[in-house]
Amino acid sequence: MKIVIAGAGEVGTYLAKMLSDENQDIIVIDTDDQKLANLENYNLLTYHGSATSFETLKDVGVSDVDLFIAVTPYEARNILACTLAKSHGARKTVARIDNDRYLNKEQKAFFIQRGVDHLIYPEYLAAQEIINSIKRPWVRNWFEMVDGELIVVGVKLRSNSIFIGKRLREVSGITQYLYVAAIKRNRETIIPGGDDIIMENDIAFIATTRDHINDVAKACGKKQHNIHKIIVMGGSEIAEQLCKLVGDDYNIKIFEPDNNRCQELADLLPDCHIINGDARDSELITDEGIKDYDMFIALGDSSETNILGCLMAKENGIEKTVAQVETLQYFNEAEALNIGTIINKKLLASSRIFQLMLDSDPDNAKSLALTDAEVAELIVKEGSKVTRGDIRDLHLSRNMNIAGLVRDGKGQLVTGDTRLRSGDHVVVFSLSGSLSKIEKMFN
Amino acid sequence: MSRISFHSINHVMVLRVLGWLLLIESAFMVLPLLTSLYYEELAPSIAFGISTAATLVTGCLMTLGFKPFSQNATMRKREGLLLTTSIWIIFSIFGMLPYMLTGMSLTDSFFETISGFTTTGASVIDVDSTYRGILMWRALTQWIGGLGIILFTLAVLPMLNYKGGIALFNAEMTGITHERLRPRVSQTAKDLWMVYVVLTVLMVAMLAYPMGWFDAVCCSLTTVSTGGFSTRSEGFMYWHSTYIYAVVVLFMFLGGINFAMIYNVVRGKFKRLLNSDVFKWYSFIAFGVAVIVMVTHKTTDAGNSLYKRFIYSLYDTVSALSSTGATLVNNGERGDFLLTLLMLLMFFGGMAGSTSGGAKLDRLIVMLKNMKNELYRVLHPNAVTAVRIDGKSMSHLITSKIIAFLSIYVLVMLVVAIILSFMGMGLTESVFTSLSAISSVGITADNISFAALDDVAKWLLSFEMLVGRLELFTVLVIFTRSFWIKD
Numbered sequence: 001m002k003i004v005i006a007g008a009g010e011v012g013t014y015l016a017k018m019l020s021d022e023n024q025d026i027i028v029i030d031t032d033d034q035k036l037a038n039l040e041n042y043n044l045l046t047y048h049g050s051a052t053s054f055e056t057l058k059d060v061g062v063s064d065v066d067l068f069i070a071v072t073p074y075e076a077r078n079i080l081a082c083t084l085a086k087s088h089g090a091r092k093t094v095a096r097i098d099n100d101r102y103l104n105k106e107q108k109a110f111f112i113q114r115g116v117d118h119l120i121y122p123e124y125l126a127a128q129e130i131i132n133s134i135k136r137p138w139v140r141n142w143f144e145m146v147d148g149e150l151i152v153v154g155v156k157l158r159s160n161s162i163f164i165g166k167r168l169r170e171v172s173g174i175t176q177y178l179y180v181a182a183i184k185r186n187r188e189t190i191i192p193g194g195d196d197i198i199m200e201n202d203i204a205f206i207a208t209t210r211d212h213i214n215d216v217a218k219a220c221g222k223k224q225h226n227i228h229k230i231i232v233m234g235g236s237e238i239a240e241q242l243c244k245l246v247g248d249d250y251n252i253k254i255f256e257p258d259n260n261r262c263q264e265l266a267d268l269l270p271d272c273h274i275i276n277g278d279a280r281d282s283e284l285i286t287d288e289g290i291k292d293y294d295m296f297i298a299l300g301d302s303s304e305t306n307i308l309g310c311l312m313a314k315e316n317g318i319e320k321t322v323a324q325v326e327t328l329q330y331f332n333e334a335e336a337l338n339i340g341t342i343i344n345k346k347l348l349a350s351s352r353i354f355q356l357m358l359d360s361d362p363d364n365a366k367s368l369a370l371t372d373a374e375v376a377e378l379i380v381k382e383g384s385k386v387t388r389g390d391i392r393d394l395h396l397s398r399n400m401n402i403a404g405l406v407r408d409g410k411g412q413l414v415t416g417d418t419r420l421r422s423g424d425h426v427v428v429f430s431l432s433g434s435l436s437k438i439e440k441m442f443n
Numbered sequence: 444m445s446r447i448s449f450h451s452i453n454h455v456m457v458l459r460v461l462g463w464l465l466l467i468e469s470a471f472m473v474l475p476l477l478t479s480l481y482y483e484e485l486a487p488s489i490a491f492g493i494s495t496a497a498t499l500v501t502g503c504l505m506t507l508g509f510k511p512f513s514q515n516a517t518m519r520k521r522e523g524l525l526l527t528t529s530i531w532i533i534f535s536i537f538g539m540l541p542y543m544l545t546g547m548s549l550t551d552s553f554f555e556t557i558s559g560f561t562t563t564g565a566s567v568i569d570v571d572s573t574y575r576g577i578l579m580w581r582a583l584t585q586w587i588g589g590l591g592i593i594l595f596t597l598a599v600l601p602m603l604n605y606k607g608g609i610a611l612f613n614a615e616m617t618g619i620t621h622e623r624l625r626p627r628v629s630q631t632a633k634d635l636w637m638v639y640v641v642l643t644v645l646m647v648a649m650l651a652y653p654m655g656w657f658d659a660v661c662c663s664l665t666t667v668s669t670g671g672f673s674t675r676s677e678g679f680m681y682w683h684s685t686y687i688y689a690v691v692v693l694f695m696f697l698g699g700i701n702f703a704m705i706y707n708v709v710r711g712k713f714k715r716l717l718n719s720d721v722f723k724w725y726s727f728i729a730f731g732v733a734v735i736v737m738v739t740h741k742t743t744d745a746g747n748s749l750y751k752r753f754i755y756s757l758y759d760t761v762s763a764l765s766s767t768g769a770t771l772v773n774n775g776e777r778g779d780f781l782l783t784l785l786m787l788l789m790f791f792g793g794m795a796g797s798t799s800g801g802a803k804l805d806r807l808i809v810m811l812k813n814m815k816n817e818l819y820r821v822l823h824p825n826a827v828t829a830v831r832i833d834g835k836s837m838s839h840l841i842t843s844k845i846i847a848f849l850s851i852y853v854l855v856m857l858v859v860a861i862i863l864s865f866m867g868m869g870l871t872e873s874v875f876t877s878l879s880a881i882s883s884v885g886i887t888a889d890n891i892s893f894a895a896l897d898d899v900a901k902w903l904l905s906f907e908m909l910v911g912r913l914e915l916f917t918v919l920v921i922f923t924r925s926f927w928i929k930d
Contacts, residue, residue, distance in 0.1 A: 002626070025626035033838075041520075043609050045626040 001025065001357065004065050004090070006051030006081050007072035008035040010326070011096065011122070014346045015069065015353060020044045021432060024357075027060045030072075051081040063089035069353060070095045079116055086115025094118040094356060096349065100241065120352055122345035127241035129348060130297060130322055133341040134230065134250065137295065137320040138222035140203060140341050145377045146425050149411035150404045152181065152207045152375065153216065156338075159200050160221030169194040172415075175219055177212035179413045181205050181403035181429045182373060187332040189373040191401045191429060203335070205375075207403035207427060209411040227320065229293045231255065233279035233309045234300035235265045238324065238343070242297075247271040253288065255279035280309055285316070295320045299343075303327040303334075310339045351375075358439065373431050375403075378442050382422040385441045392416035400430040400438055448929045456518055457526045460603070462505025464530050464596055468537055469498035471583060475541065478657075479576030487576035490544035498537045521926065523610025527593055528918050531909055534592055535560055541580055542568075554893070554901040559584030560592070561912035562798060564671030564768045564885035565904070567894040571676050575657060581672045582661035588912070589668025589798040590639050590702070591615045598632035614917045617795050619805055619841060622703045635702050638709065639798075643667045646694045653684055666691055669698040669799045671768040671885055678769050685751055691769070692758050696729065699765035699793025720833050721794050721805050728804075729764055732788060733757040740781055763788040766800035768884040779871075782888060786875060789882045800883030800911060802852050806845045808832065813842050851915050856881050859907050866897055880904040881911035 001024045005012045008030035016039055020026045026044035029051045030036050036046040049056035051072060062068065068085040070078035075097045082093035095116050097103075102111065102119055111119060132142035141154030157163060163171055168180055183190045184203040190196070198204065208216050217224055228251055232239045235256030243252055253273040256262050262276045277284045279298075296313035298306035303325045310321035324343040325334050334342050351374065358376050380386060386394060391402060391414060404413050406425040420426065430438055476491035518526070538560065539552035547555070551567045558565045562585050570578065587595065593615045597603050603611065608628045613621050624631045646663035654662065658674050665672040675681035679691055697705065700722065707715045716722055737756035762769050763785040777785075792801015809830055816828040829836035856877050863873035875888035887893070893901070910918045920926055 023627075025630075027626050041609055041613075043626075043628050045623050 001066045002061075002064060003027070003067045003069065003357075004029065004060055004062060004085070006030075006068070006070045006078070008032070008039065008046075009071060009073060011346050011349050012069075012071045013038060014328075015071070015350050016044055017042055018350060018432065019357075022434075029056060029060060052077055052084060054084065057084055057088050065090045066092065067353075067357060068093040071349075075099070079111075079114075082117075083115040086117075092117050092356065094120055094353060096120045096122065098123075098237075100124055100244070118356060120349055122349040123237040123241050125348040125352060126238045126324070126343050126345055127245055129341070129343055130238070130242055131246055133320070133322055134227050134246065134295065136224070137227055137340075138217055138220070138224060141205070143375055143427075145427055146406040146409065146411070148210055149406045149409065150207065150425075150427060151210060151213060151411075152205055152403055152427060153213075154184075154203050154205050155216075155220045155222065156203050157198065157200060158221060162219050162221070163198045163204070164200050166198055167194065168192055168196055168198070171198065175215070177413070178206050178208045178216050178219065179403060181207050181401050181427075184335075187335075189431060191373075191399060191431060193398075205403075205429065207413060209404075209413070225294075225319075227294045229253075230295045230297060231279065231285070231288075231290065231293050231313070231318075233296070233298040233306070235261050235274070236299045236301070236324075238345075239297075239299050240265065240268060243269045243272045253293075255285075255288075280305070280312060282312070290316045290318070293318055295322070297322040299324045303330050307334050307337065307339060311337060314338070373429060376428050376430070376438070378426050378428055378438070380420050380422050380424040380426060381443050384422070384443055386420045386426075387422060390417050390419050394441075396441075397434060397437055399434040400428055403427040403429055449927055450521060450929055452521050452525065453518065456607075457522055457529070458505055460518075460526055461530060461533060462502045462508075463600055464592065465498050465502030465505065465533070465537060467596060467599070468534055469495050469502060471587060472498060472541070472580070474583060475576045475580035478579040479574065482575045484574045484576055486545055487541065487574040490541045491576055491580070493544055494537070494540035497540060501537070518607025518610055520610055523607065523614045524917055524920055524926075527611055527614035528909075528913065528921055530592055531557075531560060531913065534587075535905075538580075538584055541577060545574065545577060550898045550901050551894070554905050555581070556584060557905045557908055558885060558893075559670065559672065560588035561883050561908040562588050562665075562668050562670035562766070562800065563880060563883040563908045563912075564665065565880065565893045565908075566672060566885070567892070567901070569676065569894075570674060578661055578674050579657075582664040582674075585668045585670030585672055586643070586664035589670060589698070590635060594632050594635060597629055598636050601629065603629070615913065617797070617803060617914055619795055619803075619809070619845060622701075622796060624703055624706055634706050638702050638705050639667065641709075642694065642697055642705075646690065649690045650687065653687055654682060662691075663694070666694050666767065666769075667698050667798065669695060669765045669767040669793070669797075670883075671762070673769065685754055688754050688758050692754065692761050695761045695765045695767045695769075698767070699725065699761070699797050699799040701794040701796035702798075703796050704794075718833065721808060724804055724808055725764075725794055728788070729757070729761050732764070732784060733760040735784065736760055736781060740777065759785070760788065763884065764791075764799075765793045765797075766882050766884045768879070768886040770886060782871070782875070786878060789878055789884045792882055800881075802849060802882070805832070806849060809837060809842060809845045810849060813846070848915060851919070852881065852911075855907065855910060855915070859903060862903060863900060866900055868900075876904070877907065880907045883908060883911055 003019055003024050004027045005016050006029045008028050012028060016026050016028045020042050027047055028036065028039055028044060029047045029049055031050050033048055036048060039046055047056065047060050051070060062085050068082060068090040070081040072078055078095035082095045086093050093116055097119050100121060103121060103124060133139065136142060139153045140156060143152040171180060180192060182205040183192050206216055230250050230252045232252060232254045235254050239254055247269055248271045253275060254265060255275045255277055256265060257278045259276055262274050266274045275288060279285060296310060296318045298309040300306050306323040306325060307330065310323045313321050320340050322341045322343060323334060323339045325331060326344060331342060354374055354376060358378055402414050404411060404427050428438060472491055472495040476488065476495055479487040479491055535553060535557040538556040542552035542555055543549065555567055559581055593611045597608050597612060612628050624634050643663050646667055647659050650659035650663060661674045679687055704716045704719060733756045736759055737752050759770055766789065790802060791804050791807045793799030793804065795803045795805040809832065812830045816830065819828060820826055830842055860874045860877040863877060864870065872888050879886055
């Protein structure tokens, strides 16, 4: 698949590296040679030029491009670049935007008419992800497909879970309603087989159907406690999105050190409490009654500060914390420190784009962002390899796992005897770098 | 005492890829084997049979033997550099087997092989009395080495189509920046090889009638790769045909052009080539110097026809410029002026990204433009200047890397020349031979044979050829402390 990425910023660079490792043909366009130089050692082509120039687009051969991704820092430029690329013959285009005013359903047709097939607003995705963890605080990651018929949850297993020390084979013996699709242990994601043993402190990715989600929580030893009061550290755009979406359902208090931004937020979010101050100031947060809160969400600019903020909140007795960590290197450290849910805009944006590549409808699937693995929703095509036998006999690669499927609008789990049919929606877990193999199996 | 700790290098992966490459070499050896069988030459048939089998078995052992342990397939810079250098040496070690098995000494065989792979074309063989199978193998070594052993592998081995492949690509390709044509490195490699194959086939087609198939194939393989091995001791002079000379000039000239640019021309982008600064310089030097040669040197063979004399002069000039090293005149008869002029051409060679050797014209141009800037800055110390190639400015980092490259190039050349002169060679001869090896030209100042050299000199020149072909840094960095040891 030929993919052009306009803009070698954080998201563009991350996408380029990931997709290049996935064996795709990548061309990255940027006007800054220094940024392109960072990609020198990757298996891709860089092009120095502006994404909104006809000459550039012609030179990179945009006419036979399958996917055009515009992720420059400027929204208007991204939209224009997509329009130009589409008019030159790009098959599918996606632009990153930086506010929510274009996300309405009614405006979709307008943008498609102008050649922008999909809009990505990472802050909105991040807010969605946070809302998931507010609704289900016992879950670290939440992924649902086809209107929530099938659900994959990432759960940290403690000693009170019934799974600890059991082989996966035994687990499926006790509980027919769930399927362990992947395990994250010691910084590494494992696609397990029947003989692998589940250990304490593993993060298990469990697929289940909607009716059994409470049974899964019980089996994992988790209690569902409801969240009412939330502290948000940093009045960033994500915080703004979050409050717009669920501000009136919860009691949210935002700490923001910048006075002007506080004024702005107070205007925008009448339902929330805005506090002008730093959430790391222990006197201030004690005064503001941190002990009464159920959840702490750190959305500041610096990953380090967010992680530390969450640790402080934990010390103050808040059980559920969420941190925005943009530095990928800190991911594992943050997980080891038991920061509950970790939000990363890059990963969220790229997993959305990943869905686009697999030709499934990205608006239907909620994405699950992991550093070294991918979760994708695929639609089984007529006559593809996976339909030729029971799953047991397909000899699937050790790097992938089919977690479940939705057939005729009904979610079900997958066993060795399941036979896939065309039209099935399937959730696939795969380690990074094995996408092309998976694509082949399903097309 | 502090403990010495080494950088972790993925040796298993390096060995495995080496194994793969040996399998490819053994496939190449089948061609001379078939040639020997076709011409019913017994000794080389056996030699190539054994060599092919030995290479094949070693390759299999290395790929299969290491497979179970190679969990991690990462290749970074160190692995790329190590692999690139070692593959050129190991290819030569296995490539010399046919020579050894037909009765040559170890030193001569290795020298001949590495001279072939590096497209130097310095020969110790008496080509008139050797077998056709051997001649075919010599030609083939140059052809493989011309564009690069690893570049070929990148085109055919999917396992290298990842990040590691880029490290290899950068380590082997000549030139300042390593231009990529297409997003995946394997596609780039395929495109470059396609250009290469098409050029070779074209040349064979143009020469097959006047020269006969065997000679046409061998000579085309060595000319497009700008190597210069011939099937006759007189070289192309054997045929006494101006038509052949003209064809050879054409393909030597093409061999000295950046292959990425030829590819663009094939794709209909003529302007890229015509607007290229380096190409302008390349053409200007080739024709300009040819005129000087024509005026100052009365080539006896050419007679009085102006057209013939021009072709002859052009032949000599382009041969030196593209580092082919096929001459129509005895270098000893040229006179010092022309010899010095040709040395200058040999030093810089053709364009980066071509099959030619030398320090590359691109670097000469950057050096000269930088020199101009520095002179300007003497008068205007605060001036901000940029070196521009094709309208794009080069960063200071690249400029300083180029200056460093040229300094090291001269240094290596002089050190080898000094050692050669210590061993009893004359001043002109030692400098010329050393330059000839590092620039992969493969001629001597007085047309004396390389066979007459000392064994030590042959090994030294073999090393110098390798350093020159891989453009210094790739080989030399392996001998630095920081490559191996963490400080």
